Amino acid sequence: MPLHERYLVNVDLSTVPLLRTRCLVIGGGIAGLSAALAAARNGQVILASKAPLVESNSSYAQGGIAVALADDDTAELHIEDTLRAGGGLCDREAVRILVNEGRERCRELIDMGIEFDRVGGRIAFTREGAHSRRRIIHADGDATGKAVIGAMLAAVERNPNILVLENHFAIDLLHMDGACRGAFFLDTRYGRYIRAEAGFTVVAAGGPGQVYRETTNPSIATADGYAMCFRAGAELADMEFVQFHPTTLYLPGAPRFLISEAVRGEGAYLINQEGERFMPRYSEQAELSPRDVVSQSIFKELAATRDTCVYLDLRHLNPDTVARRFPTIKSVCANYGVNISTDPIPVRPAEHYMMGGVATDMNAATRVRNLYAAGETAFTGVHGANRLASNSLLEGLVFGHRAGMAEPVPVGDAGPAALQKRLPARGTSLDIDDICQSLKAVTWRNLGAFRNAERLAETVETLQSWSRYVLAEEFHMSPGFEVQNMLTTAWLITESALRRNESRGAHQRTDFPATDPAWTRHSRIAIDSDDKERSS
Numbered sequence: 001m002p003l004h005e006r007y008l009v010n011v012d013l014s015t016v017p018l019l020r021t022r023c024l025v026i027g028g029g030i031a032g033l034s035a036a037l038a039a040a041r042n043g044q045v046i047l048a049s050k051a052p053l054v055e056s057n058s059s060y061a062q063g064g065i066a067v068a069l070a071d072d073d074t075a076e077l078h079i080e081d082t083l084r085a086g087g088g089l090c091d092r093e094a095v096r097i098l099v100n101e102g103r104e105r106c107r108e109l110i111d112m113g114i115e116f117d118r119v120g121g122r123i124a125f126t127r128e129g130a131h132s133r134r135r136i137i138h139a140d141g142d143a144t145g146k147a148v149i150g151a152m153l154a155a156v157e158r159n160p161n162i163l164v165l166e167n168h169f170a171i172d173l174l175h176m177d178g179a180c181r182g183a184f185f186l187d188t189r190y191g192r193y194i195r196a197e198a199g200f201t202v203v204a205a206g207g208p209g210q211v212y213r214e215t216t217n218p219s220i221a222t223a224d225g226y227a228m229c230f231r232a233g234a235e236l237a238d239m240e241f242v243q244f245h246p247t248t249l250y251l252p253g254a255p256r257f258l259i260s261e262a263v264r265g266e267g268a269y270l271i272n273q274e275g276e277r278f279m280p281r282y283s284e285q286a287e288l289s290p291r292d293v294v295s296q297s298i299f300k301e302l303a304a305t306r307d308t309c310v311y312l313d314l315r316h317l318n319p320d321t322v323a324r325r326f327p328t329i330k331s332v333c334a335n336y337g338v339n340i341s342t343d344p345i346p347v348r349p350a351e352h353y354m355m356g357g358v359a360t361d362m363n364a365a366t367r368v369r370n371l372y373a374a375g376e377t378a379f380t381g382v383h384g385a386n387r388l389a390s391n392s393l394l395e396g397l398v399f400g401h402r403a404g405m406a407e408p409v410p411v412g413d414a415g416p417a418a419l420q421k422r423l424p425a426r427g428t429s430l431d432i433d434d435i436c437q438s439l440k441a442v443t444w445r446n447l448g449a450f451r452n453a454e455r456l457a458e459t460v461e462t463l464q465s466w467s468r469y470v471l472a473e474e475f476h477m478s479p480g481f482e483v484q485n486m487l488t489t490a491w492l493i494t495e496s497a498l499r500r501n502e503s504r505g506a507h508q509r510t511d512f513p514a515t516d517p518a519w520t521r522h523s524r525i526a527i528d529s530d531d532k533e534r535s536s
Protein backbone atom coordinates (compact mmCIF):
# COMPACT_ATOMS: atom_id res chain seq x y z
CA MET A 1 0.00 0.00 0.00
CA PRO A 2 1.52 3.38 -0.95
CA LEU A 3 2.44 5.58 2.00
CA HIS A 4 0.04 8.33 1.10
CA GLU A 5 -2.96 6.07 1.35
CA ARG A 6 -4.79 5.33 4.49
CA TYR A 7 -8.01 3.57 5.13
CA LEU A 8 -10.80 5.93 6.00
CA VAL A 9 -13.17 4.59 8.55
CA ASN A 10 -15.67 2.48 6.74
CA VAL A 11 -18.70 4.74 7.04
CA ASP A 12 -21.12 5.87 4.40
CA LEU A 13 -20.47 9.63 4.09
CA SER A 14 -24.06 10.31 3.03
CA THR A 15 -25.20 9.22 6.50
CA VAL A 16 -22.79 11.58 8.28
CA PRO A 17 -24.22 14.94 9.49
CA LEU A 18 -23.10 17.79 7.27
CA LEU A 19 -22.11 21.34 8.18
CA ARG A 20 -21.45 23.94 5.48
CA THR A 21 -19.30 27.03 5.85
CA ARG A 22 -17.37 29.53 3.77
CA CYS A 23 -14.11 28.84 5.59
CA LEU A 24 -12.98 25.84 7.60
CA VAL A 25 -9.91 26.23 9.83
CA ILE A 26 -8.29 23.10 11.27
CA GLY A 27 -6.13 23.92 14.30
CA GLY A 28 -6.48 26.29 17.23
CA GLY A 29 -2.94 27.63 17.63
CA ILE A 30 -1.87 31.15 16.72
CA ALA A 31 -2.04 30.50 12.94
CA GLY A 32 -5.50 28.95 13.13
CA LEU A 33 -6.86 31.74 15.33
CA SER A 34 -5.32 34.39 13.10
CA ALA A 35 -6.88 32.72 10.03
CA ALA A 36 -10.30 32.36 11.68
CA LEU A 37 -10.41 35.98 12.83
CA ALA A 38 -9.40 37.21 9.37
CA ALA A 39 -11.86 34.95 7.53
CA ALA A 40 -14.70 35.97 9.85
CA ARG A 41 -14.50 39.48 8.34
CA ASN A 42 -15.92 38.01 5.13
CA GLY A 43 -18.32 35.29 6.24
CA GLN A 44 -18.96 32.15 8.23
CA VAL A 45 -16.06 30.19 9.71
CA ILE A 46 -15.81 26.82 11.41
CA LEU A 47 -12.77 26.60 13.67
CA ALA A 48 -12.07 22.96 14.55
CA SER A 49 -9.52 21.73 17.03
CA LYS A 50 -8.78 18.19 18.12
CA ALA A 51 -8.34 19.32 21.73
CA PRO A 52 -9.89 22.05 23.85
CA LEU A 53 -8.84 25.30 22.21
CA VAL A 54 -6.57 26.38 25.07
CA GLU A 55 -4.42 23.29 24.42
CA SER A 56 -2.25 24.31 21.47
CA ASN A 57 1.51 24.38 21.08
CA SER A 58 1.32 28.17 20.77
CA SER A 59 -0.13 28.41 24.29
CA TYR A 60 3.14 27.04 25.64
CA ALA A 61 5.34 29.60 23.87
CA GLN A 62 7.65 31.24 26.36
CA GLY A 63 10.24 33.50 24.74
CA GLY A 64 7.90 35.75 22.83
CA ILE A 65 7.39 37.29 19.41
CA ALA A 66 10.26 38.71 17.36
CA VAL A 67 9.17 42.03 15.91
CA ALA A 68 11.16 45.06 14.80
CA LEU A 69 9.45 47.70 16.93
CA ALA A 70 12.29 48.90 19.17
CA ASP A 71 13.75 52.38 18.61
CA ASP A 72 17.16 51.00 17.63
CA ASP A 73 15.71 48.34 15.33
CA THR A 74 14.60 48.28 11.70
CA ALA A 75 12.76 45.89 9.41
CA GLU A 76 15.96 45.57 7.36
CA LEU A 77 17.94 44.35 10.39
CA HIS A 78 15.26 41.79 11.27
CA ILE A 79 15.22 40.59 7.64
CA GLU A 80 19.02 40.29 7.58
CA ASP A 81 19.12 38.32 10.86
CA THR A 82 16.42 35.95 9.60
CA LEU A 83 18.22 35.36 6.30
CA ARG A 84 21.59 34.82 8.01
CA ALA A 85 20.20 32.28 10.49
CA GLY A 86 18.41 30.44 7.64
CA GLY A 87 21.63 29.18 6.02
CA GLY A 88 20.92 30.50 2.52
CA LEU A 89 17.52 28.85 2.14
CA CYS A 90 15.09 31.57 3.21
CA ASP A 91 12.81 33.08 0.61
CA ARG A 92 13.58 36.82 0.75
CA GLU A 93 10.08 37.91 -0.32
CA ALA A 94 8.44 35.71 2.33
CA VAL A 95 10.79 37.13 4.98
CA ARG A 96 10.03 40.68 3.86
CA ILE A 97 6.29 40.00 4.24
CA LEU A 98 6.87 38.33 7.62
CA VAL A 99 8.80 41.23 9.06
CA ASN A 100 6.74 44.09 7.64
CA GLU A 101 3.26 42.67 8.17
CA GLY A 102 4.44 41.24 11.49
CA ARG A 103 4.67 44.78 12.84
CA GLU A 104 1.08 45.46 11.80
CA ARG A 105 -0.19 42.17 13.29
CA CYS A 106 1.63 42.80 16.59
CA ARG A 107 0.15 46.29 16.84
CA GLU A 108 -3.28 44.65 16.44
CA LEU A 109 -2.42 42.34 19.36
CA ILE A 110 -1.55 45.36 21.47
CA ASP A 111 -4.85 47.00 20.43
CA MET A 112 -6.61 43.76 21.42
CA GLY A 113 -5.48 44.51 24.95
CA ILE A 114 -2.56 42.10 25.38
CA GLU A 115 -0.31 43.54 28.03
CA PHE A 116 3.19 42.91 26.77
CA ASP A 117 5.76 43.41 29.53
CA ARG A 118 7.01 46.96 29.93
CA VAL A 119 9.94 48.75 31.49
CA GLY A 120 9.39 52.37 32.51
CA GLY A 121 6.04 52.33 30.66
CA ARG A 122 7.58 51.26 27.34
CA ILE A 123 7.43 47.80 25.78
CA ALA A 124 10.39 45.68 26.92
CA PHE A 125 12.40 43.77 24.31
CA THR A 126 14.50 40.74 25.14
CA ARG A 127 17.23 39.10 23.11
CA GLU A 128 17.56 35.57 21.75
CA GLY A 129 20.16 33.71 19.70
CA ALA A 130 21.30 35.23 16.36
CA HIS A 131 19.30 38.45 16.80
CA SER A 132 21.46 41.56 16.38
CA ARG A 133 19.04 43.60 18.51
CA ARG A 134 16.84 43.14 21.56
CA ARG A 135 13.70 42.43 19.56
CA ILE A 136 11.45 39.93 21.34
CA ILE A 137 8.26 41.16 22.99
CA HIS A 138 6.93 39.00 25.82
CA ALA A 139 4.06 38.84 28.28
CA ASP A 140 3.85 37.74 31.92
CA GLY A 141 7.60 37.14 31.83
CA ASP A 142 7.86 33.75 30.15
CA ALA A 143 4.15 33.04 29.54
CA THR A 144 3.75 34.89 26.23
CA GLY A 145 1.81 32.12 24.47
CA LYS A 146 -0.78 31.92 27.20
CA ALA A 147 -1.38 35.68 27.17
CA VAL A 148 -1.55 35.98 23.39
CA ILE A 149 -3.71 32.89 22.82
CA GLY A 150 -5.97 33.88 25.73
CA ALA A 151 -6.71 37.26 24.15
CA MET A 152 -7.19 35.82 20.66
CA LEU A 153 -9.56 33.15 22.02
CA ALA A 154 -11.62 35.85 23.71
CA ALA A 155 -11.87 37.64 20.34
CA VAL A 156 -12.96 34.37 18.69
CA GLU A 157 -15.60 33.79 21.36
CA ARG A 158 -17.02 37.27 20.82
CA ASN A 159 -17.21 36.80 17.05
CA PRO A 160 -20.67 35.70 15.87
CA ASN A 161 -19.28 34.47 12.54
CA ILE A 162 -17.10 31.78 14.11
CA LEU A 163 -18.44 28.38 15.13
CA VAL A 164 -15.95 26.56 17.33
CA LEU A 165 -15.77 22.75 17.28
CA GLU A 166 -13.47 21.61 20.07
CA ASN A 167 -12.45 17.96 20.46
CA HIS A 168 -13.04 17.36 16.76
CA PHE A 169 -10.28 15.32 15.19
CA ALA A 170 -9.84 15.86 11.43
CA ILE A 171 -9.56 12.34 10.05
CA ASP A 172 -9.01 13.48 6.50
CA LEU A 173 -9.57 16.25 4.01
CA LEU A 174 -12.45 15.79 1.57
CA HIS A 175 -11.02 16.32 -1.88
CA MET A 176 -11.46 15.42 -5.53
CA ASP A 177 -10.17 16.67 -8.88
CA GLY A 178 -7.35 18.64 -7.25
CA ALA A 179 -9.69 20.69 -5.06
CA CYS A 180 -10.35 20.54 -1.34
CA ARG A 181 -14.00 20.55 -0.19
CA GLY A 182 -13.61 20.45 3.56
CA ALA A 183 -12.88 17.69 6.04
CA PHE A 184 -14.27 14.65 7.78
CA PHE A 185 -14.14 14.71 11.58
CA LEU A 186 -14.48 12.48 14.58
CA ASP A 187 -16.08 14.17 17.58
CA THR A 188 -13.86 12.49 20.16
CA ARG A 189 -16.15 13.16 23.12
CA TYR A 190 -19.17 11.37 21.69
CA GLY A 191 -17.59 9.12 19.06
CA ARG A 192 -19.66 10.71 16.28
CA TYR A 193 -18.53 11.58 12.76
CA ILE A 194 -19.27 14.88 11.07
CA ARG A 195 -18.53 16.25 7.64
CA ALA A 196 -17.74 19.94 7.13
CA GLU A 197 -17.88 21.23 3.59
CA ALA A 198 -16.17 24.55 3.03
CA GLY A 199 -15.46 27.08 0.31
CA PHE A 200 -11.87 26.95 1.44
CA THR A 201 -9.97 25.10 4.14
CA VAL A 202 -6.97 26.27 6.17
CA VAL A 203 -4.85 23.56 7.76
CA ALA A 204 -2.96 25.00 10.73
CA ALA A 205 -2.56 21.78 12.66
CA GLY A 206 0.85 22.36 14.23
CA GLY A 207 4.02 20.31 14.02
CA PRO A 208 5.49 16.82 14.27
CA GLY A 209 6.94 16.92 17.82
CA GLN A 210 5.53 13.57 18.93
CA VAL A 211 7.28 11.79 16.06
CA TYR A 212 10.38 12.11 18.28
CA ARG A 213 11.11 10.58 21.66
CA GLU A 214 12.37 13.89 23.07
CA THR A 215 10.33 16.96 22.20
CA THR A 216 9.32 20.27 23.73
CA ASN A 217 5.87 19.87 22.14
CA PRO A 218 2.68 18.77 23.89
CA SER A 219 1.08 15.38 23.19
CA ILE A 220 -1.26 16.84 20.55
CA ALA A 221 1.64 17.57 18.15
CA THR A 222 1.17 14.42 16.07
CA ALA A 223 1.97 15.68 12.57
CA ASP A 224 -1.65 15.45 11.39
CA GLY A 225 -1.52 18.46 9.05
CA TYR A 226 1.43 17.25 6.95
CA ALA A 227 -0.03 13.80 6.47
CA MET A 228 -3.56 14.93 5.59
CA CYS A 229 -2.35 17.57 3.10
CA PHE A 230 0.04 15.05 1.54
CA ARG A 231 -2.79 12.56 1.08
CA ALA A 232 -4.90 15.32 -0.50
CA GLY A 233 -2.21 15.97 -3.14
CA ALA A 234 -0.37 18.97 -1.67
CA GLU A 235 3.38 19.28 -2.12
CA LEU A 236 5.65 19.34 0.92
CA ALA A 237 9.02 21.08 1.02
CA ASP A 238 12.19 20.95 3.13
CA MET A 239 10.86 18.28 5.49
CA GLU A 240 14.44 17.35 6.45
CA PHE A 241 14.86 20.59 8.40
CA VAL A 242 13.79 19.75 11.94
CA GLN A 243 14.89 22.18 14.63
CA PHE A 244 16.21 20.96 17.96
CA HIS A 245 15.86 23.40 20.82
CA PRO A 246 19.14 23.49 22.80
CA THR A 247 17.73 23.65 26.30
CA THR A 248 15.00 21.42 27.65
CA LEU A 249 14.86 20.29 31.24
CA TYR A 250 16.61 16.95 31.63
CA LEU A 251 15.63 15.17 34.82
CA PRO A 252 14.35 11.61 35.15
CA GLY A 253 10.56 11.64 35.23
CA ALA A 254 10.24 15.32 34.38
CA PRO A 255 8.66 16.44 31.08
CA ARG A 256 11.06 17.81 28.46
CA PHE A 257 10.03 21.27 29.57
CA LEU A 258 11.41 24.12 27.48
CA ILE A 259 13.88 26.47 29.14
CA SER A 260 13.48 29.52 26.93
CA GLU A 261 16.29 30.86 24.79
CA ALA A 262 15.44 34.20 26.42
CA VAL A 263 17.18 32.87 29.54
CA ARG A 264 20.44 32.88 27.58
CA GLY A 265 19.35 36.21 26.09
CA GLU A 266 19.28 37.62 29.61
CA GLY A 267 22.82 36.33 30.25
CA ALA A 268 22.71 32.65 31.33
CA TYR A 269 25.69 30.45 30.40
CA LEU A 270 25.92 26.85 29.28
CA ILE A 271 28.39 24.81 31.32
CA ASN A 272 29.49 21.18 31.22
CA GLN A 273 29.78 18.73 34.14
CA GLU A 274 33.21 20.24 34.96
CA GLY A 275 31.65 23.67 35.32
CA GLU A 276 33.38 24.92 32.17
CA ARG A 277 31.56 27.42 29.98
CA PHE A 278 32.05 25.52 26.71
CA MET A 279 30.10 27.44 24.01
CA PRO A 280 32.93 29.97 23.30
CA ARG A 281 35.02 26.96 22.17
CA TYR A 282 32.44 26.19 19.47
CA SER A 283 31.30 29.61 18.27
CA GLU A 284 32.17 33.29 18.63
CA GLN A 285 28.58 34.18 19.48
CA ALA A 286 28.73 31.57 22.24
CA GLU A 287 25.33 30.96 23.89
CA LEU A 288 23.67 33.42 21.50
CA SER A 289 24.70 31.62 18.33
CA PRO A 290 21.94 30.48 15.99
CA ARG A 291 19.89 27.65 17.49
CA ASP A 292 21.24 24.91 15.18
CA VAL A 293 24.80 25.80 16.19
CA VAL A 294 24.04 25.71 19.92
CA SER A 295 22.16 22.38 19.75
CA GLN A 296 24.82 20.73 17.61
CA SER A 297 27.59 22.05 19.91
CA ILE A 298 25.80 20.58 22.94
CA PHE A 299 25.49 17.19 21.21
CA LYS A 300 29.22 17.31 20.37
CA GLU A 301 30.10 18.28 23.93
CA LEU A 302 27.99 15.41 25.28
CA ALA A 303 29.65 12.96 22.91
CA ALA A 304 33.12 14.20 23.91
CA THR A 305 32.43 14.14 27.66
CA ARG A 306 30.17 11.04 27.53
CA ASP A 307 27.64 12.88 29.67
CA THR A 308 23.87 12.88 29.32
CA CYS A 309 23.25 16.59 29.90
CA VAL A 310 24.84 20.00 30.19
CA TYR A 311 23.71 22.81 32.53
CA LEU A 312 22.23 26.23 32.17
CA ASP A 313 23.83 28.50 34.75
CA LEU A 314 21.94 31.56 36.03
CA ARG A 315 23.76 31.86 39.36
CA HIS A 316 25.53 35.09 38.36
CA LEU A 317 22.25 36.82 37.46
CA ASN A 318 20.21 38.95 39.83
CA PRO A 319 17.71 36.55 41.51
CA ASP A 320 14.94 39.17 41.57
CA THR A 321 15.28 39.82 37.84
CA VAL A 322 15.31 36.07 37.18
CA ALA A 323 12.14 35.56 39.26
CA ARG A 324 10.34 38.42 37.52
CA ARG A 325 11.39 37.45 33.99
CA PHE A 326 10.97 33.68 34.27
CA PRO A 327 8.22 32.88 36.76
CA THR A 328 7.00 29.75 34.92
CA ILE A 329 10.47 28.29 34.47
CA LYS A 330 11.30 29.04 38.10
CA SER A 331 8.15 27.35 39.33
CA VAL A 332 8.39 24.25 37.08
CA CYS A 333 12.07 23.72 37.98
CA ALA A 334 11.23 24.18 41.69
CA ASN A 335 8.72 21.30 41.34
CA TYR A 336 11.69 19.08 40.55
CA GLY A 337 13.91 20.43 43.31
CA VAL A 338 15.91 22.86 41.16
CA ASN A 339 16.25 26.44 42.42
CA ILE A 340 17.21 28.26 39.22
CA SER A 341 19.08 31.03 41.04
CA THR A 342 21.29 28.69 43.02
CA ASP A 343 21.36 25.39 41.06
CA PRO A 344 22.53 24.96 37.46
CA ILE A 345 19.58 23.57 35.43
CA PRO A 346 20.27 20.19 33.75
CA VAL A 347 19.38 20.53 30.05
CA ARG A 348 19.81 18.87 26.67
CA PRO A 349 18.39 19.46 23.19
CA ALA A 350 15.02 18.10 22.10
CA GLU A 351 12.95 18.29 18.94
CA HIS A 352 11.20 21.64 18.80
CA TYR A 353 10.03 22.82 15.38
CA MET A 354 9.63 21.83 11.72
CA MET A 355 11.06 24.37 9.29
CA GLY A 356 9.62 22.57 6.25
CA GLY A 357 5.99 21.70 5.67
CA VAL A 358 3.12 21.98 3.23
CA ALA A 359 4.39 24.20 0.41
CA THR A 360 2.44 27.41 0.01
CA ASP A 361 2.66 30.58 -2.02
CA MET A 362 2.85 34.01 -0.41
CA ASN A 363 -0.90 33.88 0.26
CA ALA A 364 -0.68 30.55 2.08
CA ALA A 365 -2.27 28.67 -0.85
CA THR A 366 -1.15 25.10 -1.54
CA ARG A 367 -1.20 23.56 -5.01
CA VAL A 368 -4.59 21.99 -4.18
CA ARG A 369 -7.37 24.45 -4.98
CA ASN A 370 -9.13 25.90 -1.92
CA LEU A 371 -6.57 24.33 0.41
CA TYR A 372 -4.38 26.64 2.48
CA ALA A 373 -1.77 25.90 5.14
CA ALA A 374 -0.35 28.12 7.87
CA GLY A 375 1.86 28.08 10.96
CA GLU A 376 4.18 25.17 11.66
CA THR A 377 2.23 22.97 9.23
CA ALA A 378 3.16 25.26 6.36
CA PHE A 379 6.33 25.86 4.42
CA THR A 380 6.27 29.54 3.44
CA GLY A 381 10.03 29.84 2.96
CA VAL A 382 10.63 32.18 5.90
CA HIS A 383 12.74 29.86 8.05
CA GLY A 384 15.21 28.34 5.60
CA ALA A 385 17.45 25.68 7.11
CA ASN A 386 17.24 27.09 10.64
CA ARG A 387 14.49 29.26 12.11
CA LEU A 388 15.48 32.45 13.88
CA ALA A 389 14.23 32.35 17.46
CA SER A 390 10.72 33.72 18.07
CA ASN A 391 9.90 34.10 14.39
CA SER A 392 7.35 31.28 14.63
CA LEU A 393 4.50 33.06 16.44
CA LEU A 394 5.07 35.93 14.02
CA GLU A 395 4.78 33.58 11.04
CA GLY A 396 1.56 32.10 12.43
CA LEU A 397 0.06 35.56 12.85
CA VAL A 398 1.09 36.90 9.44
CA PHE A 399 0.48 33.93 7.17
CA GLY A 400 -2.53 32.71 9.17
CA HIS A 401 -4.07 36.12 8.51
CA ARG A 402 -3.20 35.89 4.81
CA ALA A 403 -4.78 32.42 4.60
CA GLY A 404 -7.94 33.67 6.30
CA MET A 405 -8.27 36.47 3.73
CA ALA A 406 -8.52 33.94 0.87
CA GLU A 407 -11.43 33.90 -1.57
CA PRO A 408 -12.85 30.46 -2.38
CA VAL A 409 -12.55 29.38 -6.01
CA PRO A 410 -15.82 27.89 -7.35
CA VAL A 411 -15.27 24.16 -8.00
CA GLY A 412 -18.83 22.89 -8.37
CA ASP A 413 -20.71 20.57 -6.11
CA ALA A 414 -19.48 17.14 -5.13
CA GLY A 415 -21.95 14.88 -3.42
CA PRO A 416 -20.93 12.51 -0.65
CA ALA A 417 -20.71 9.60 -3.08
CA ALA A 418 -18.00 11.35 -5.08
CA LEU A 419 -16.01 12.18 -1.96
CA GLN A 420 -16.42 8.74 -0.48
CA LYS A 421 -13.34 6.59 -0.19
CA ARG A 422 -14.83 3.27 0.84
CA LEU A 423 -12.21 0.76 1.55
CA PRO A 424 -12.30 -2.79 2.80
CA ALA A 425 -12.21 -2.85 6.54
CA ARG A 426 -9.29 -4.47 8.35
CA GLY A 427 -9.01 -4.64 12.10
CA THR A 428 -6.21 -6.54 13.75
CA SER A 429 -6.10 -4.79 17.14
CA LEU A 430 -2.66 -3.25 16.77
CA ASP A 431 -0.88 -2.05 19.91
CA ILE A 432 -0.79 1.66 19.13
CA ASP A 433 1.45 2.54 22.05
CA ASP A 434 3.98 -0.05 20.97
CA ILE A 435 4.06 1.38 17.42
CA CYS A 436 4.51 4.88 18.85
CA GLN A 437 7.38 3.88 21.09
CA SER A 438 9.09 1.95 18.28
CA LEU A 439 8.71 4.92 15.95
CA LYS A 440 10.14 7.36 18.51
CA ALA A 441 13.11 5.08 19.16
CA VAL A 442 13.94 4.90 15.44
CA THR A 443 13.54 8.62 14.77
CA TRP A 444 15.57 9.60 17.83
CA ARG A 445 18.38 7.28 16.79
CA ASN A 446 18.40 7.95 13.05
CA LEU A 447 16.64 11.27 12.39
CA GLY A 448 18.27 13.45 15.02
CA ALA A 449 20.68 16.36 14.63
CA PHE A 450 23.32 14.17 12.88
CA ARG A 451 22.34 11.72 10.13
CA ASN A 452 23.95 9.46 7.54
CA ALA A 453 22.82 7.62 4.41
CA GLU A 454 23.08 4.15 5.87
CA ARG A 455 20.85 4.89 8.86
CA LEU A 456 18.41 6.93 6.76
CA ALA A 457 18.03 4.18 4.15
CA GLU A 458 17.49 1.65 6.92
CA THR A 459 14.82 3.95 8.42
CA VAL A 460 12.98 4.32 5.10
CA GLU A 461 12.82 0.54 4.85
CA THR A 462 11.64 0.12 8.44
CA LEU A 463 8.92 2.77 8.09
CA GLN A 464 7.71 1.31 4.82
CA SER A 465 7.42 -2.14 6.30
CA TRP A 466 5.48 -0.86 9.34
CA SER A 467 3.28 1.22 7.05
CA ARG A 468 2.13 -1.85 5.15
CA TYR A 469 0.05 -2.97 8.10
CA VAL A 470 -0.36 0.19 10.23
CA LEU A 471 -1.75 2.29 7.36
CA ALA A 472 -3.97 -0.59 6.31
CA GLU A 473 -5.63 -0.73 9.71
CA GLU A 474 -9.14 0.64 10.14
CA PHE A 475 -9.07 2.73 13.30
CA HIS A 476 -12.04 4.31 15.05
CA MET A 477 -10.27 6.47 17.63
CA SER A 478 -7.91 9.40 17.23
CA PRO A 479 -4.75 7.70 18.63
CA GLY A 480 -4.90 5.28 15.71
CA PHE A 481 -5.22 8.08 13.14
CA GLU A 482 -2.44 9.97 14.90
CA VAL A 483 -0.01 7.09 14.71
CA GLN A 484 -0.76 6.75 10.98
CA ASN A 485 -0.07 10.47 10.51
CA MET A 486 3.18 10.26 12.50
CA LEU A 487 4.37 7.30 10.49
CA THR A 488 3.66 9.05 7.20
CA THR A 489 5.40 12.21 8.40
CA ALA A 490 8.43 10.33 9.72
CA TRP A 491 8.73 8.80 6.27
CA LEU A 492 8.46 12.27 4.62
CA ILE A 493 11.25 13.56 6.87
CA THR A 494 13.47 10.53 6.23
CA GLU A 495 13.03 10.53 2.46
CA SER A 496 13.83 14.24 2.33
CA ALA A 497 16.84 13.85 4.63
CA LEU A 498 18.19 10.99 2.56
CA ARG A 499 17.95 13.01 -0.61
CA ARG A 500 19.76 16.12 0.67
CA ASN A 501 23.40 15.07 0.34
CA GLU A 502 24.90 17.99 2.22
CA SER A 503 24.95 19.62 5.65
CA ARG A 504 23.14 22.89 6.17
CA GLY A 505 21.48 24.45 9.20
CA ALA A 506 19.51 21.90 11.17
CA HIS A 507 20.24 19.08 8.68
CA GLN A 508 23.71 17.66 9.35
CA ARG A 509 24.92 14.64 7.39
CA THR A 510 28.06 13.06 8.83
CA ASP A 511 28.70 11.50 5.40
CA PHE A 512 28.31 14.88 3.63
CA PRO A 513 29.68 17.36 6.21
CA ALA A 514 30.04 20.32 3.79
CA THR A 515 27.38 22.67 2.50
CA ASP A 516 26.91 22.09 -1.23
CA PRO A 517 26.01 25.21 -3.27
CA ALA A 518 24.13 22.93 -5.70
CA TRP A 519 21.73 22.24 -2.84
CA THR A 520 20.84 25.89 -2.33
CA ARG A 521 17.32 24.89 -3.21
CA HIS A 522 14.29 23.38 -1.52
CA SER A 523 13.56 19.67 -1.49
CA ARG A 524 10.06 18.72 -2.63
CA ILE A 525 7.91 15.68 -2.08
CA ALA A 526 4.39 14.94 -3.30
CA ILE A 527 2.12 12.36 -4.88
CA ASP A 528 2.40 12.48 -8.64
CA SER A 529 -0.40 12.19 -11.18
CA ASP A 530 0.44 8.47 -11.56
CA ASP A 531 -0.35 8.07 -7.87
CA LYS A 532 3.30 7.47 -6.91
CA GLU A 533 5.32 9.39 -4.36
CA ARG A 534 7.83 11.70 -6.07
CA SER A 535 10.64 13.59 -4.38
CA SER A 536 13.26 15.97 -5.74
Ligand code: SIN
Pocket (backbone or CB within 6 Å): 061, 062, 063, 064, 259, 260, 261, 262, 353, 388, 389, 390, 391, 392
Ligand atom coordinates in the same frame (compact mmCIF):
# COMPACT_ATOMS: atom_id res chain seq x y z
C1 SIN B 1 12.06 29.84 23.36
O1 SIN B 1 11.44 30.53 24.15
O2 SIN B 1 13.24 29.54 23.49
C2 SIN B 1 11.36 29.29 22.15
C3 SIN B 1 11.14 30.37 21.19
C4 SIN B 1 11.06 29.84 19.81
O3 SIN B 1 10.97 28.63 19.58
O4 SIN B 1 11.17 30.64 18.88
